[in-house]
Structures are given as structure tokens and as C-alpha cells.
Amino acid sequence: MHVADDSALQSYAPEAYLAAIGAAIDAVQPDALLLGHTAAGRDLAPRLAAKYNAGHIADVTAIDGAGDDAVFTRPLYAGKALERRSFAAAAAAANTGGPSVITIRPNNLPPAEAIDGGRQGTVQPLPFTVPALYTAVRSLVRRTGGQLDLAEADVVVSGGRGVRSAAGFEPLQALAGVLGGAIGASRGACDAGYCGYALQIGQTGKVVTPQLYIACGISGAIQHLAGMSQSRVIVAINKDPDAPIFGVADYGVVGDLFEVVPLLTAELQRTLASPEA
Template identity: 75%
Template sequence: MSKTILVFAESRNGALRRVALEALGAARRLAGKDGHVHAVLACFGGAADEAAALLARGADVVHIADDPALRAFAPEAYIAALGAAITAVRPDALLLGHTALGRELAPRVAAANGAGHIADVIAIETSDDGNDVLFTRPLYAGKAFERRSFVSGATWVITVRPNNLPATEPLDAADIKGTAAELPFTVPPLYTAVRSVVRRAGGQLDLAEADVVVSGGRGVRSAAGFEPLQAMATALGGAVGASRGACDAGYCDYALQIGQTGKVVTPQLYIACGISGAIQHLAGMSQSRVIVAINKDPDAPIFSVADYGIVGDLFEVVPLLTTELQRARA
């Protein structure tokens, strides 16, 4: 059974976030062979490159909402843009990334449209005829999983966790047949206004979308202790994260915090350095594909979830590993 799926294509600093392409891939599978996939971009000043990237990945129509109110994130303006796209497309489902922005928009849009909402989806299963769809999401910090579905006739609103679903592959130039169109909408009164944005962790890969994350805990002992971790992350093309203990101790900014009260990451490789493995931290990284733990304490709880463990001083082990990685890449 074919469906019409709408994707909210989130971008940052003029570039699509990878989770937008992952949501587009999920939309393509949900739509079926004869279905249609639409994408909506919220921006100010045009989004030709982002629209072209979406069309190259299989979007049938890209709706561009362009307005000064969308320069920075204003919930009311973004919801109005999404509402206009829903009215124009009449989709069977709306997909968003399970990001800070997606988590704010999805329940509001669902409530405004009387739609069902399933959040933090990590897997989608469809029957052969496409009529039955099951969505898997983690519970209790990844200790359990539930599979949910929507009742018949309901519009779906779904957020997908970054780094869990495959993104669509680029099409050959001859196969790109989609179009981009301006999306007219009315900006409602705004109750908040963003005057400026201060980026305290700029220049780094987004933790939620990084394939490799190297994290430090209280064992790094100081802000300078993160320098060897940054060198390893650079050698692996990854990002640096931290436990709450390291953030509370002032060793790094809270923007790097991973855990129950921080960011949830699911990289291909997670390297925990000097992290004991408290349950709050495990909640944010236990679903990583491969976990490597480096800790002086052989009884540290982190080893219970690690695929590989190294008992040793991180200040000795990490530089040695980094040197070997740099040699291998050279």
C-alpha cells in the first residue's frame, strides 16, 4: 500500500543534518514503491543547496518555507511552517529527527493535528504489503525495548534517533525527477525571540551524529586531561564527549555531556576513558555498536557493557593507541 510521507529536513548552519537524510530514507521505505515523499525546509535566505541534496536523495517535492522568523529557532514559526506543509501535502506520516528541535516540535504538531506520536524510534519493520508497520523504541535507558504501531486512520508523527536508520543513497543525475517549491505560510505572533546564539563547543562534530565518540570522565583529572582524548578523536575522525562527573568537575563544557541528563549517542565506536560507568552515563551510550573501556579499576561497572576493555592508566594507553592509529592511517 502506497503512502505519502512528509519529512522535516532539519539543517544547521546552512547544511542538512545527517538525521534528516536518515529520516528521508525511512520515509522512502514507508511510502512504498508507488508512494510519494515530501520534505519541508525551514530557513531564511534560501536553501538551494539543501533542497538539491534532498532531491538528489529521492525526495519527490521539497517545500521551502523562507521567512525572517525562521532565522533562529522560534517554536511558533516552525510549527506554522510545518502546519502549512501538512495542509498542502496531507501526509499519512510526518518524520522528524529525535533531536532537541525535533523533540520540541513533534508533540506540538501531533497535538495540533490530532495525530498519534511515537518518539525515539530506532528500527522500523513493515509487512510485505506495507499495511502493518511496527516501530521499535528503547525504554528504561536501553534495558528494554517496545514495539508500537498506530491505530488505523490516524496520522503518524514519528521522531527517529540519529545514527540508527540507514540514510538514502544519492541518485544518479538522470534519475533525479523531484522539484522544489516555495511554501507560503503565515507567521503567528511569537512569544519568544532569539537575540543571539553563543556556541561554546563550536567546530566539533555533532555528538549525536558522530560515528566515533571518545569520552572522558573524572579520570581525566583536569581540563588538560581531555587533550589526549581530542587527539585520539581527531585521529579517528570522531567527536569528544564527557560524563556528567567530568562536566560537574569543570573539566569541560556541559555541551559535551553524555548520559541520562545529557545527550544520547549511538556511534559505531564509543571509547570510554576514565569513566566508571554509572547507570546515568550508560543510559546515554549503551546502544553504541562497539564499546571500548579504558580504566585503571578492573572492577569498574563500565567493563560490564564494554565489548573490549583495557585495564590501565588512560594517560599511558590513549597516547599509545593514538600513535598507532596515526601510523596506520599514514
């Protein structure tokens, strides 16, 4: 295991991270480099691909095969189509020695099976040179008040125009608190001023793939579906039985979210408090 340790890496700085990962690539000489398809990963991956004249496939949701025969699946057109790509032909034509660069959409690939616990490794310091000039983050102000990051949450509870006001998010926050989840929103709710754009999920917002996504008062426009349709389990709560969100939901509840959500929260609290839970 190689470890790069420097104060310049405390917050994401593209020049410093590029130098550190570049040093790791030079030391290990990997065939492929996997990064999360996060804000940092989307910024860093093309820089690395350009530096090493390597191929780059972004936003991968599935990998079939291994080595030169690996095929990567990624969504296109707001999730309405899937593309399958491979590095084999491009690598042969380019004849480069750099690693293939892939960004993986969070929570889409299952964890690898555990390897024999008796195996041991060593930690090796990774020397690298921080550029003389690099972007440095001096402070970070989170408008979400320290809430769990949407991209990392296993549970996301989102509200749309159906919440009616900023106060309408309070029942959703209570439900998210019980489930240990994060709060999200549709663009309609953000545009209406019910919440900040930091919570927006969709084609022009964040893409999330939690284990559980609960959509409350969200109609299900294609722009919003592009940001959450790959969630493992989708629950929709909406008064309109013909809302498009029900077309992608695994479970649907036709009803007023202000009645359904508090009842669901109370039942979860009761269940979780039970000694048999």
C-alpha cells in the same frame, strides 16, 4: 519537493517551524511525519501531534513493517527495556486525518537503498505565514568552541572521573581530532568541574548513537549507559577490569588511559599517514 524559505527559520523557533511544517503537511497530506529525536525534534513533535490530534511515538530506534502494520521500537528505563508500539489501533479509535508523528534517534536506522539516479523532481515554494509573535533567537554562543555537535558526530571520545582534571581531556581531544570526532563526558567529570555540562552524555545529559564511542576513564554507571549504549561500536579504556563499562563494550582495554590513549593516537596518525591507508 516543497521548500519553505524565511528568515524566521534561520534558527529554531517553535512557532515559526510549526507554521512551516504545518503548511507542508497541509500541502502533501502525508500518512506519517518523521523528525530527528534532537532537541528541536523533541520540542516540535508533540506540538505537531497536538495540533493535528495525531499519535506520537518518540525516540524510535527500529522500525519493522510498513504502513498501518509498522511496529516501532523504543528504549525504556534508561535502555534496560525495549517497548514495541504501533499506531494502527490508536488511529482507528481516534479516526483522525493527521499524520502519525515519530521522532527517530540519530544514527540508529540504516540509510535507504539508492533509487534510480535518473529520477528527477521539481522544487516548489511552500507559502506559510509566520506568527505575529514568535520566539526569535538573536545570537547563539557555543561554549564548546565550535566543536562538532555530539548528536551529529560519527565518533565520540568521552572522559570520566578517570581523566583527573580539565587538563586530562587533552589526550582525548588529540584522539578525537585524529578521528574527526567530538568530545563527550560523564556526569562525574562534569560535576568535578573538569568540563562544561554541554558535554555531558547520559540519562540527564545528551543521548548519542555514533558509529564509534570510546569511553576513557568512565566506570559505566547506568545513568551514563542510558546515553551511549546504542552506539554501533563501543571501546572502553579503564584501569579497573571489573568496571561495568566493559559489560557493554565491544572492545575493552585494561590500562591507564594516559598511557593507552596517546599510544592509540600515535598509531592512528601513523596509519592514516601511510600511503597504503
